[in-house]
Amino acid sequence: MHISFLIHNAYGIGGTIRTTFNLAGTLAEQHDVEIVSVFRHRDEPVFAPSGKVRLRHLVDLRKDSPGYEGNDPEYERPATVFPSTEGRYKQYSALTDRRIADHLRTLDCDVVVGTRPGLNVHIAQQARRGIARVGQEHLTLGTHAAPLKLTLRTHYPRLDAVTTVTEADAATYRKLMRLPGVRVEAVPNSIPAPVVAPADSTGKWVVAAGRLAPAKRYDVLVKAFGKVVAERPDWRLRIYGGGAEKAKLRALIDKLGLYNHVFLMGPANPLDPEWVKGSIGAVTSSLESFGMTIVEAMRCGLPVVSTDCPHGPGEIIDNGVDGLLVPVGKTDAIAAGLLKLINDDELRRRMGRAALENSARFDPAEIAGRYEHLFAELTGRGALRGSLHRTRGALLSGALRTKDAVRPALRRGSAA
C-alpha cells in the first residue's frame, strides 16, 4: 500500500509527531510511506524519522531558506477551508488552504491519514475519490470546544474511518456523532521498546515526565511526595520536562522544604535513559487523552502509579497487576500508592516485570499491524460500496451542515 500522512509540523516536538514517526517508520517496513508536513520551520526534524519514510513539506517557514514563504501575501490572508474552530486556525492561511488542496487533489496513494481535526476536515473535503480517508484523533472529542465538535460532525461523515487512541474516546465518538458507514476504531499510540536495558527496580527514585502544564497536576504529585518523604526519606522524586508551571512548582517545593527530595530536571530527550534511573513511574494528571508516558515508563520496566483520569490510564494499567490506579487529585491516595510499591521490594519487582511484558502490546509492530488491518479493509472493499458510502456521507454531511448552521442562530435567539 501507498500510505500518506498529513501532519501540522513534523519538524517540531510533540506526542503526535513522535507517534506518527513511530507508526510511519514501522509501516514503511512493508509499505510505501510518506509524511507530508504542512509547515517546515527548521532544516532537520527534532525526532529523526526512519530512513525509509519520505518526509516533505508544503509551506517553508525557514527564514534563512531561499524558499521562505512566510512573507507570501497569501500567507497573511486567513484560511477558509481549514476550520476557524480549530485550535491551530491562526497558523493556517489562504496559502495553506491552497497548498493542502493542491496536495490532496494530486495525491496518488491508497490511504491518506490526517493527524489533527483541521487536516482531517481538509481530507474529508478534498482527497481524491478512491483513496481511503482516515482521520486520527490524537486528543479526545470530549475536550474539543463545542464549535469544533460541530465542525467535525459536519465533515467527518465523509471520512472512511476515524481513529481514536482510547476505547473510551471511540465510544464518545459513536455516541455524539452521526457517522454512518464510518469506521470508528480505537488504536492506541505506539511506543517502541527502549534502546536501553530495563530498570532493575533497585534505584530509590520515583520518576515523572511531561510538560509542566496545569493538567499534569505536578503540584499534587509534589504534595503527595511530601507524605512519602515523611515515611521514607531515603526515596526521591525526579520530574522531567519544562513548561509554564516551573516557577510555581519550584515555590511549592521550597515551601514544603522538599528541596532535598524533589528535583525539577528540565527537558530530556530521549527519556528512556532517565526512566531506567528510577524504579517507579508517577502520573498525577487530571486528564490524559492517552498516556504516552505511562507506556514509556512501563516499557522501561517501571510499574506506574497513575491517577485513574479520563481517558487513557485505565486502558493501559491493569490495576494491581502492572501498576496502580489511584483517584484523581487525592494526595493521600497517591502517596499511599507510591508507598505501597516503595515499601514492598518484591511487589515492585513483580509489577515492574509485568509492566514490561504487558506494555509490549503497544509495540510499533503491534500497532502498525492494527492500522495495516484497518487500511486493508478500507481499501479492499469494492469501489462501488466505497462510492456509495461517499455519496451517503456527502448527503448526510450536507444535511448536518444545514442543521448545524441553524443551531447557533437558534441558540442566539433563545438567549436574547
Next chain:
Amino acid sequence: MTPVPTPAGPANAGSPVPEEFTIVSAAPRADCIADSAGGLTFDLDAPEGADASGHWSAALVLLRRGGNAVENADDEVRLPLTPNGDGRLRAVLPSTVPLPEGRWDVYVDVGEAELQRLLPGLADLRSLVDRRPGPSTSPLAVRIPYATKHGNLSLRSWQRAPHAEAGDLVLDAKGVTVHGVLHRAEDPAEWLAGAVAEARCRRDPELVCTVPLETAGHGFSFTVAHQELCERWEGGPDAWDLWLRRTDGSGEARVARLLDDVAEKKQIFVYPAQPVDAPYAPAQAGPYYTADNDLAIRVDERPPVS
C-alpha cells in the same frame, strides 16, 4: 533540545536520497555507558572513510576546553577506537586514566586532517546515580558526559582527593546545615576528627568563617550561620565557598556534589534564600552550586516584598 539518535539500524545508508527527503546529519553520534567506578565506554558507528577491518589509527580524542594540546600534552587524551564486535567502534575511558578537572570536548580522529566533533547519542548513566565510590586513596575520578549548548558531546571531569561530597542541606531561619561524606582520604574518620569547616569569602580572602564539624565515621555535618556571613556584608552579591580543613594544615577538601549523573547541578539542586537582618541592610542568604558543582553560600540584597 538535542536531536534523538536515529532509531536502531543505520538510517539512510547506501544510495543518496533526493533533495526533498530528510537527510540525517552526517556528524557521528557517540553512545556512552558509564560504570559505577567512574569509567566511560563510547560506541559509535564507523565514520565514512574508516576501515574497521584494515590498518588504521582511529581514535576518540578529548581536548580540554580552553587548553592548548599543541603546547600542553595534558590537554589532549587519545583513546584508541577498536571494533566492538557489533559492527561499531568502541573507545574506553577507564577511571584510572587521569583527566584533569574541567570541560573536555569529544572528537573523532579517523586520520583525516581535521578532527570531527562528536554529537551525543544515547547516554546510559544509571550507574552514576547515587554513586558510592569504594575506599581508596587515589583521587576520586568523576566524568559526566553532557550535551553542550550547541548540541555537541563534552565531558565534565573532576579529580579530587580527598573529596567532601555534599548531601542533604537543611535550611532554617538561622542558617544552613550541610550533611556530607568524606571520600579518598587514608582514614576518613581520622581526617575528619582533626578538621573544621570553613566558609571563605571570595571578595576578601581575609574573611573566613570557621565552624566545628560533627562527625560520624566517614560522614560529617556542619552549620554555617547566615548572620555571621552578613556581618561584613555591604551590599551586592557575596559568595562564600565551603571547605573542610585539617587544623594541623595537613590538607583540605572542597565541599562539592559530584557523585551522580547531573553534569550541571546549578539549575537542578536549587535552594531557597532565607531573609537575614544584616547590620548594613536587609539581606538574604542561601546555598547554591557553582558552575563547577562546588557548594557555596550567596549573600545578596533582599528584594522588596511585592
